[in-house]
Amino acid sequence: MAPVNANSAHASREQFVKRALMTGGAVAAGGAVLGALPKLASSAPSPAQDVKILNLVLLLEYIESAFYAEARARGALRGELREYVQVVGAHEQQHLSAVRGALGNKARAKPRLRFGNATTDPDAFVAAAINLEDTSVAAYNGQATNLTKPTLAVAAKIVSVEARHAAWIRAIAGRPPAADATDPSLTQAQVQAALRKTGFLRA
Amino acid sequence: MPSGRSLETGLTLGDVDVDGAILERIECVHGDSRSAFLRKATIGGAALLGVLALPPAGKAQSAKDVDILNYALTLEYLQAAFYTEAEQVRALRGRARRAVEVVGAVERAHVTAFRDALGRAAVARPTFNFRGVTENQTQFLRTAVAFEDLAVAAYKGQAPRLASDALLAVAVSIHSVEARHAAWMRYLFDITPAANAFDEPLSRPEVLRIVASTNFIAAAGRTEREGTPRFTG
Numbered sequence: 500m501a502p503v504n505a506n507s508a509h510a511s512r513e514q515f516v517k518r519a520l521m522t523g524g525a526v527a528a529g530g531a532v533l534g535a536l537p538k539l540a541s542s543a544p545s546p547a548q549d550v551k552i553l554n555l556v557l558l559l560e561y562i563e564s565a566f567y568a569e570a571r572a573r574g575a576l577r578g579e580l581r582e583y584v585q586v587v588g589a590h591e592q593q594h595l596s597a598v599r600g601a602l603g604n605k606a607r608a609k610p611r612l613r614f615g616n617a618t619t620d621p622d623a624f625v626a627a628a629i630n631l632e633d634t635s636v637a638a639y640n641g642q643a644t645n646l647t648k649p650t651l652a653v654a655a656k657i658v659s660v661e662a663r664h665a666a667w668i669r670a671i672a673g674r675p676p677a678a679d680a681t682d683p684s685l686t687q688a689q690v691q692a693a694l695r696k697t698g699f700l701r702a
Numbered sequence: 703m704p705s706g707r708s709l710e711t712g713l714t715l716g717d718v719d720v721d722g723a724i725l726e727r728i729e730c731v732h733g734d735s736r737s738a739f740l741r742k743a744t745i746g747g748a749a750l751l752g753v754l755a756l757p758p759a760g761k762a763q764s765a766k767d768v769d770i771l772n773y774a775l776t777l778e779y780l781q782a783a784f785y786t787e788a789e790q791v792r793a794l795r796g797r798a799r800r801a802v803e804v805v806g807a808v809e810r811a812h813v814t815a816f817r818d819a820l821g822r823a824a825v826a827r828p829t830f831n832f833r834g835v836t837e838n839q840t841q842f843l844r845t846a847v848a849f850e851d852l853a854v855a856a857y858k859g860q861a862p863r864l865a866s867d868a869l870l871a872v873a874v875s876i877h878s879v880e881a882r883h884a885a886w887m888r889y890l891f892d893i894t895p896a897a898n899a900f901d902e903p904l905s906r907p908e909v910l911r912i913v914a915s916t917n918f919i920a921a922a923g924r925t926e927r928e929g930t931p932r933f934t935g
Contacts, residue, residue: 586896593899636878643874644867655858656900658874659881663896666885670895675804677882680811681875 544647552642554607557598559635564591565612575619579671587664611701625672632665634693641684764865772825775816779827782809788836826923843891850884859903
């Protein structure tokens with residue numbers, strides 16, 4: 500399963516970093532970073548929009564926390580992966596509580612999920628974890644400009660922890676924890692598509 | 703790995719033991735060393751404030767955003783110089799050496815991006831003196847962890863204050879990359895990459911106080927100093 504970073508700006512960002520890597524960063528890369536912005540939402544931040552965005556984020560946190568809880572319960576993962584599951588699973592539970600608490604009675608219901616062998620097979624687990632964590636970072640980043648500032652301040656405390664998780668599982672897997680100068684962002688529609696593609700959501 | 707991985711959570715620049723002389727020394731009651739440290743810290747702090755003095759506003763950004771960008775640029779100068787020196791000193795081995803190449807290139811790209819965005823309003827590069835920590839793998843990694851955790855907290859403190867949505871989008875996309883770096887350096891240092899469920903922000907005065915306490919900024923930037931960093935220690 501490929502990590503989700505399929506926003507249209509990614510190719511140019513990769514080129515930019517490639518150039519930066521070749522030349523030790525001594526290129527006029529600022530234009531490339533600023534040129535790789537996500538499309539900004541047309542509607543201004545509002546509490547109602549926060550609710551919509553937080554419910555998308557809540558869906559992510561439901562999936563992540565259930566994924567790690569199942570991996571832990573089934574007990575098939577060993578060594579570094581086992582340690583990762585324990586620590587990260589506890590974090591995702593706290594994220595879930597925080598987001599659900601912020602939404603109160605506007606919180607969506609927990610979806611029905613099935614993870615198949617992704618919670619027991621080490622290779623499948625690593626691929627799924629990288630995908631979920633990278634998607635999570637891109638989802639939070641993609642909504643930063645759409646959130647009211649107080650909600651943004653809270654989301655910012657979560658997104659960097661998701662980024663740490665993403666880097667951690669990538670390091671365990673021997674993949675670059677951070678190859679790009681900027682992280683990609685995803686729109687709400689792209690996040691939903693990425694989550695559908697995992698096959699974890701049951702109808 | 704590591705059942706042995708420590709769950710250390712409170713690592714900060716104050717824990718970085720440069721010449722045995724950061725926070726340990728400020729606690730020291732023996733006259734000379736304490737006053738010498740405080741004098742150096744004051745000079746460092748004053749130099750840094752000079753670096754961060756509000757420059758003429760660029761045409762594209764509000765004065766407040768320019769100020770925030772120059773603050774971020776200064777932190778990126780610090781990180782880029784640190785990794786570049788570590789790469790050139792060639793004292794690191796194995797995975798740490800490879801990580802330094804990748805992370806250093808990214809931090810230099812951040813510098814270039816901010817300088818480009820700020821144009822003539824960009825602050826000059828300060829002169830750094832890392833006091834030998836790039837020449838020792840353990841000291842290097844301790845310092846890298848502290849720098850990266852600090853950068854995450856600093857960006858988190860500023861992102862909601864940016865007026866421009868375009869700059870906010872860039873800031874958050876750099877913020878999460880710094881968090882990836884923090885986790886990476888922590889992994890290499892064999893401490894937990896993600897110590898808490900929530901990362902807390904730090905205010906600008908808190909960040910500047912921590913940076914000043916390291917004495918890594920030897921002088922504020924006056925004229926551009928490109929090229930080879932100073933090797934010391």
